[in-house]
Amino acid sequence: MDHVKCECGHVNPIGTIFCEACGKPFEDGESAALLDMKYEGSARRSVTNTKTIVDKIWSFFSSVKVGIWLIVITLAASAIGTILPQQMYLPPNATPEQYYADQYGTLGELYYQLGFNNLYSSWWYILLLASIGISLVICSLDRVVPLYKALKKQGVTRHASFLKRQRVYGVSAATGEEIARIEENLKKRRYRVRMENGNILAEKGRFSRWGPYVNHVGLIIFLFGTMLRFVPGMYVDQSVWLREGETKEIPGTNGKYYIKNEKFIKEVYDKSKDAAVFGDAIDRVGNKMIPKNFQTNVVLYKAAGKAVAGQEPKLEKVKAYDIRVNEPLEFDNYSLYQVDYKEGELSKMKLFLENKATAEKLGPIAISLDDPKESYDLGGGHVVKLLNYFPDFYFDEDGKPNTKTKVPNNPAFVFKMITPEKPDGEVSFVAIRQNIEPSGENKYKMTFAGIETRNASALTVKKDLTLWIVGLGGAIFMIGVIQGMYWNHRRIWVQRVGSELWIAGHTNKNWYGFRNEIAKVLEGTSIPKPQDKALTEKIS
Secondary structure (H helix, E strand, O other): OOEEEOOOOOEEEOOOOEOOOOOOEOOOOOOOOOOOOOOOOOOOHHHHOOOOHHHHHHHHHHOHHHHHHHHHHHHHHHHHOOOOOOHHHOOOOOOHHHHHHHHHHHHHHHHHHOOHHHHHHOHHHHHHHHHHHHHHHHHHHHHHHHHHHHHHHOOOOOOHHHHHOOOEEEEEOOOHHHHHHHHHHHHHOOOEEEEEOOEEEEEEOHHHHHHHHHHHHHHHHHHHHHHHOOOOOOEEEEEEEEEOOOEEEOOOOOOOEEEEEEEEEEEEOOHHHHHHHHHHHHHHHOOOOOEEEEEEEEEEEEEOOOOOOOOOOOEEEEEEEEEEOOEOEEEOOEEEEEEEEEEEEEEEEEEEEEEOOOOOEEEEEEEEOOOOOOEEEEEOOEEEEEEEEEOEEEEOOOOOEEEOOOOOOEOEEEEEEEOOOOOOOEEEEEEOOEEEOOOOOOOEEEEEEEEEEEEEEEEEEEEEOOHHHHHHHHHHHHHHHHHHHHOOOEEEEEEEEOOEEEEEEEEOOOHHHHHHHHHHHOOOOOOOOOEEHHHHOOOO
């Protein structure tokens, strides 16, 4: 019940359209329609087995339409992910939910709520990629295995119906000498010739039939490489802002490596020194400065031993390095690139405690804008307590002070000033050019005494252990493209039927070239060139 035996004696799997050995069609009646030679009439599992759940899943993923739709959906989702920046590219310390709403309004809110802010690492996007991979594997196995078996088992002597239903077919008379001449011409054309009882099967370019499946192998390897990027430790593409004098853990190293910004250096072109080479370019920009070089002098540290929660790690110096544009610091498969900088970032703000009546000033106190202290003792019973701190101050919709980011772009403070005259303290809200006394008029106020600034560098951390896999997949894919595009599978059957000589041929593409090649094969004989039914009849 699982096989069909042909009259030639060959046993075919159930579902085979025509015999793998002799080519006899299994459908009833005489038909003039051309045989479907795409898979050599072989039985595909997706068509013949459709009963169990496994069969239904196999049939679903073996469908070319399903594969195309999966690719279209993935491409559409990928395109949507480029409309707004992904979360990894937001400014440092920005709150994603608030950032998208503030910058892009309703569209940004919807973008964030639907999860497109982290599209390429979302579970459903990874599932789409996996589904494409599964579809490619099943599509390939469903077709390439029966196709390979059918081509391997094909016989030289073919059934009359098989030859008649080929697109290129002709009947004539011929002598033994002419058949020998045809055989000789076929070998000159680099055909692999098989003989059986005076019949000929000439074949070349069969390897081109595997081009699409080589493509599939390349795509599967490519998808596997891209999906490996979601495995921890395989791929890192993150950024870190590092202020001068600051030491931070390098993102993606799981606390193993730390980096310290010793100094940021920026150099610009000087007309007096660089006029000989860059004078014209400098003149074109006028008063604008053209950066010549910007670099970050860093020290790379490695954590010694295992980190203990709540304790500062013990760091061992690995090396010092000057990171410039396109001159990254490389270590342990990681690369640190200089990508951006910020000059004059606020570092400390100095304030006096001033008696409004006498203008007497105490202090100043220096408030670190990265990690401010909660209390500042000025002596003589004068204490300034920091009740609240807003690094990037603004008033929200309710009119309350809030902060946009943790970067000190616009610092504001809420102080409680304790003095001998006011032991219970006075509250004051202090921002740049603002001094608000919410509890009424105070005896004391905080006044500006100066600022300290510093430079900051943006470094991109990259690690990619999947690049060679992705590259290998791409290379194999291109081999498949070349294999299937520049070669084609050609077969010519020359067979004696009684007193007649039948010639039939098939190619998977480039029928014009194939017809010309048959004409060259028949040179030196009186045999007319067989007709292409697609040109002489309304048959496709």
